[in-house]
Each structure stands twice: as C-alpha cells, then as structure tokens.
Amino acid sequence: MQQAARSTIKAAATNDEAIVQVRGIDKTYGDIEALRNVDLEFSRGKLTTLLGPSGCGKTTLLKIIAGLVPATAGEIRVNGRVVTGPGPERAFVFQDFALMPWATVMRNVAFGLELRGVNAAERKRIATHYIEEVGLVGFEDKYPHELSGGMRQRVGIARAFSVNADVLLLDEPFSAVDEQNRRKFQEDLLRLVDLEKKTFIFVTHSIEEAVYVSDRIVLLSPRPGRISQIIDPKIDRSASPDDIRRDPGYLNTVEEIWDGLRHYVD
Amino acid sequence: MTIFGFRVPMMASLIVWAILWEIVGRLDLIFLIPPMSSIIETGVHLVQTNSWQNASIITLRSFAIGMALAIGIGVPLGILMGRFKAVDNLMGLWVNMFVSAPLSALVPVLMILFGLGETTVVVTVFLFAVWIIVLDARAGVMQVPPSLIEMGRSYGANGWVLFSKIILLSALPEILAGIRIGLIRGVKGVVIGQILVSIVGYGELFELFSRSFEMESFWALTIILFAAAMLLSALIETFEKRIEYYAGAR
Numbered sequence: 001m002q003q004a005a006r007s008t009i010k011a012a013a014t015n016d017e018a019i020v021q022v023r024g025i026d027k028t029y030g031d032i033e034a035l036r037n038v039d040l041e042f043s044r045g046k047l048t049t050l051l052g053p054s055g056c057g058k059t060t061l062l063k064i065i066a067g068l069v070p071a072t073a074g075e076i077r078v079n080g081r082v083v084t085g086p087g088p089e090r091a092f093v094f095q096d097f098a099l100m101p102w103a104t105v106m107r108n109v110a111f112g113l114e115l116r117g118v119n120a121a122e123r124k125r126i127a128t129h130y131i132e133e134v135g136l137v138g139f140e141d142k143y144p145h146e147l148s149g150g151m152r153q154r155v156g157i158a159r160a161f162s163v164n165a166d167v168l169l170l171d172e173p174f175s176a177v178d179e180q181n182r183r184k185f186q187e188d189l190l191r192l193v194d195l196e197k198k199t200f201i202f203v204t205h206s207i208e209e210a211v212y213v214s215d216r217i218v219l220l221s222p223r224p225g226r227i228s229q230i231i232d233p234k235i236d237r238s239a240s241p242d243d244i245r246r247d248p249g250y251l252n253t254v255e256e257i258w259d260g261l262r263h264y265v266d
Numbered sequence: 267m268t269i270f271g272f273r274v275p276m277m278a279s280l281i282v283w284a285i286l287w288e289i290v291g292r293l294d295l296i297f298l299i300p301p302m303s304s305i306i307e308t309g310v311h312l313v314q315t316n317s318w319q320n321a322s323i324i325t326l327r328s329f330a331i332g333m334a335l336a337i338g339i340g341v342p343l344g345i346l347m348g349r350f351k352a353v354d355n356l357m358g359l360w361v362n363m364f365v366s367a368p369l370s371a372l373v374p375v376l377m378i379l380f381g382l383g384e385t386t387v388v389v390t391v392f393l394f395a396v397w398i399i400v401l402d403a404r405a406g407v408m409q410v411p412p413s414l415i416e417m418g419r420s421y422g423a424n425g426w427v428l429f430s431k432i433i434l435l436s437a438l439p440e441i442l443a444g445i446r447i448g449l450i451r452g453v454k455g456v457v458i459g460q461i462l463v464s465i466v467g468y469g470e471l472f473e474l475f476s477r478s479f480e481m482e483s484f485w486a487l488t489i490i491l492f493a494a495a496m497l498l499s500a501l502i503e504t505f506e507k508r509i510e511y512y513a514g515a516r
Binding site: 092094101102111112115116 | 411413414416417418419420421422423427431432435436438
C-alpha cells in the first residue's frame with residue numbers, strides 16, 4: 001500500500017494545476033513529532049479532504065497551510081508564492097465557529113471585509129449575499145448565542161466566503177453540529193462547492209463525510225503524521241444525496257478507507 | 267415571596283426589621299438603639315445641614331478621584347499582565363499579595379506618607395479598589411478563546427487591530443466585573459480611610475456623633491452610607507447585565 005501511495009503522490013506532483021503545494025513539511029512540538037516530511041498538492045477547484053485518526057496532525061497541517069502555525073521545516077506555496085503567514089487568498093472555517101459573541105450575524109459575516117478596509121455599504125452588500133446563500137435570511141441582527149450550533153457554523157462559512165479567497169480551509173467544521181444537521185450541511189457544502197468554484201481543503205475524522213463530499217481523500221497515519229494513502233472516490237455527484245449514499249462506489253470507498261485505518265484503531 | 271397568596275415585594279423584609287427596631291427602641295433597653303422613627307427624623311434634618319452636605323461632597327470627591335486612578339491604572343496594568351509574561355512575573359506577586367491583604371492596617375502608614383487629609387483617603391480608596399480590577403482585567407485578557415485570536419489573524423488582523431477589535435472586547439465582561447467589585451471595595455476604602463483619618467468628611471461626622479453619643483445621627487449617617495453603596499452596586503450590575511448580553515453565552 002505504501003508503494004501505491006508513493007506512485008499516487010508522483011502522479012499528483014506532475015499536476016500543474018496545483019494551487020496549494022506542500023513540500024517536505026515537518027512539525028515538532030518540543031519532543032512530539034506531529035508531522036514528518038509531508039509532500040502534497042491540492043488541485044484548483046477541487047475539494048480535498050485530510051482524513052485520519054485523532055492526533056495524526058491533520059488540523060496542524062491545515063493550520064500550517066493557513067499560516068497560523070509555523071512549520072518546523074519545509075514550505076507551503078499558494079498560487080506559487082511561499083506562505084509566511086495568513087493571507088487574503090486563504091480563508092479559514094473553525095471547528096468551534098470562532099464567532100465574536102458581541103457582534104451580530106451581519107457584523108460577524110462582514111468581519112473579514114471590515115479588516116480589509118472595505119467600506120460599510122459594500123460590506124453589507126456582500127455579507128447579505130452570503131447570508132442568503134447559507135440560508136440565514138432573517139437572522140442578520142441576531143447574536144451568536146441566539147443561534148443553534150448549526151446556524152453558528154453557517155455564519156462561519158458565510159464569513160469565509162465573503163472575503164472571496166481562492167482557498168477555503170475547513171477544520172472539522174461539522175463536528176460540533178448534531179447528526180441531522182450534519183447531513184444537511186454536507187449537502188449544502190456540495191451545493192456551495194459547485195456554485196463557488198473554489199478550492200476546498202477539508203479536515204474531518206468522519207470517513208462517511210469525507211467520501212460523501214471529497215474529490216480526493218488524503219489519509220494520514222497517526223503521529224508522526226505522514227501520508228499513508230490517497231484515494232479519489234469515483235462517485236457521480238449529480239445524483240441525489242440519497243442515491244449518492246446508496247451508490248456502490250460510495251460504500252466501497254468507505255470500506256476501503258476503513259480497511260486502511262482499521263489497524264491504527266486499537 | 268408570597269404570604270397568604272399575596273405577592274410581597276423584595277424590600278418588604280426591611281419594613282419588618284424596621285418595625286422590630288422601632289419596638290426595641292421604644293422599650294428604651296439601651297441607649298445605643300434609639301427608635302427607628304427618630305433616626306429617620308434626624309436623618310431628614312441631617313441631610314439639610316451644611317456639615318453633612320460638605321462631608322458628602324468631600325467623600326464623593328475622594329471616592330471619585332481614587333476610583334478614577336484605580337480604573338485608569340488597574341485596567342491597563344491587568345491587560346499588560348495578561349498579554350506579556352514579563353509584566354506578569356514582575357507584578358503578579360504584588361497584586362496577589364495586596365488583593366487579600368488587610369489594607370486597613372496600612373492606612374496609618376499612609377497618614378505618615380500623605381498627611382492627615384484628603385490625599386490619604388484618595389490613596390486608601392485606590393489601594394482598596396485597584397488590585398481586584400487588575401486581576402479581573404488580567405483574567406479577562408487571558409481567557410480570550412484562542413480560536414478567536416486565530417480567526418482575527420487568519421482574516422488579516424495584527425497588533426493594535428487584533429487587540430482593539432477582538433482581545434479588548436472579548437475581555438470586557440471580566441473587566442467590568444472587576445470594576446464593579448472594585449467600586450464596592452472603594453466604598454469601604456473611603457469610609458475606613460475617613461474614619462481613621464477622622465478629620466475629613468464622613469469620618470469627621472462619625473467621630474463627632476459617636477463621641478457626643480448622638481446615636482440618632484450616627485445611625486442615620488450609617489443608613490445613608492449603606493443605601494448609597496447598595497444603590498451604586500445595583501446600578502453597575504444593571505449596566506453589566508447589558509454588556510453581558512452582548513458578550514453572550516461564554
């Protein structure tokens with residue numbers, strides 16, 4: 001399997017449509033080695049998922065790509081430029097939503113634009129558009145504590161879309177959302193991916209979620225995190241959500257990933 | 267509270283105690299407790315006297331100056347301690363020592379340093395109030411959720427913008443809680459300071475009334491002071507509740 005993974009990485013490396021390039025990333029926290037020599041490319045306009053058992057460093061890798069956490073060695077390139085910190089071409093969606101409790105939904109969604117010095121009228125126009133797109137019309141003047149968990153994450157997603165970044169980084173965005181809402185979210189996410197034509201890098205620990213939403217799945221091994229397998233699910237996305245979940249390709253991919261991960265879980 | 271199906275307002279218990287006091291006073295058991303009615307009567311006269319009005323102005327002024335200093339120094343110091351480890355290491359020991367120290371014992375030393383006058387009272391108010399304000403501001407800044415800071419950074423905030431738009435606002439509920447407790451401690455500070463200095467403001471009046479056994483005036487003044495302190499605390503609490511609403515469920 002290791003052999004197969006290597007050849008897939010080679011194949012990915014020749015893809016010149018890569019928008020995000022990860023080269024030889026190591027990360028150590030004191031004595032703990034979180035990531036070891038990670039090489040990876042993310043294709044433009046695709047949704048790539050980083051999947052792995054907890055503690056495999058998938059969130060760390062995402063935060064290194066975001067420029068929020070410095071790597072110990074290696075470099076990240078986005079649109080060919082080396083990443084030294086956060087930048088306007090990347091937007092982040094947080095696991096715990098990271099909404100400002102003192103600000104309304106409108107102000108939270110527009111916050112990225114506010115920091116970029118966009119004027120108030122323009123901010124409002126853009127934010128209104130994305131509030132509508134994530135289905136929060138009527139909640140513009142509510143505060144985060146008046147919303148359910150699922151609605152809060154919609155605010156986080158609308159905020160990330162508003163800044164019109166090329167790459168959206170989503171750190172387990174649905175893990176704090178209940179199961180029914182999570183399914184709805186996954187369907188909505190696919191619709192938004194189709195609508196917005198952006199590059200998505202998605203971190204999750206749910207195999208079903210990964211297979212359902214991803215164009216490509218990168219499996220990471222436990223600490224120190226390395227790439228153990230890359231899988232491209234062949235699933236017809238134009239089918240209805242229920243048909244996708246019953247699709248043999250979908251079920252087989254879930255099985256395949258579970259076989260790859262099984263020996264890590266014990 | 268309801269009694270026999272009637273809703274009784276919160277402050278009703280005060281009336282019960284006042285009546286009990288009146289009875290004990292009328293029985294003339296000890297001279298320390300005159301009837302409540304004559305205390306109230308004396309109080310009404312007291313607030314019309316020049317000496318009470320002057321004492322009130324001096325007291326309010328000492329309190330206001332002392333509190334302004336405590337807030338003006340305490341909040342920034344607490345924020346610095348929360349943000350910079352070096353400042354925290356340098357000041358932490360002192361703040362933690364003073365916040366629980368019996369500060370009344372220091373007032374005689376302050377009298378030597380600042381003289382028998384308003385300055386000593388101002389310094390007493392400051393010392394009573396400032397430490398808890400520092401500690402709460404520090405805690406507020408340290409409790410800002412890390413993901414909120416990461417959110418700010420990921421959308422391009424840095425330095426001052428990150429501080430003013432996220433850290434400060436996120437710490438605001440704790441800062442205000444510190445100021446509320448600080449104000450209550452400040453009231454204690456102004457009274458203790460004045461009583462120990464005993465020639466300024468209410469301290470002078472307390473000294474005068476107790477030395478000449480004017481118990482009605484003594485109690486009237488005490489009740490006025492207690493009521494003022496409670497009113498102040500209630501005022502800040504309403505303000506705080508409105509802020510907390512925006513700060514939401516944290």
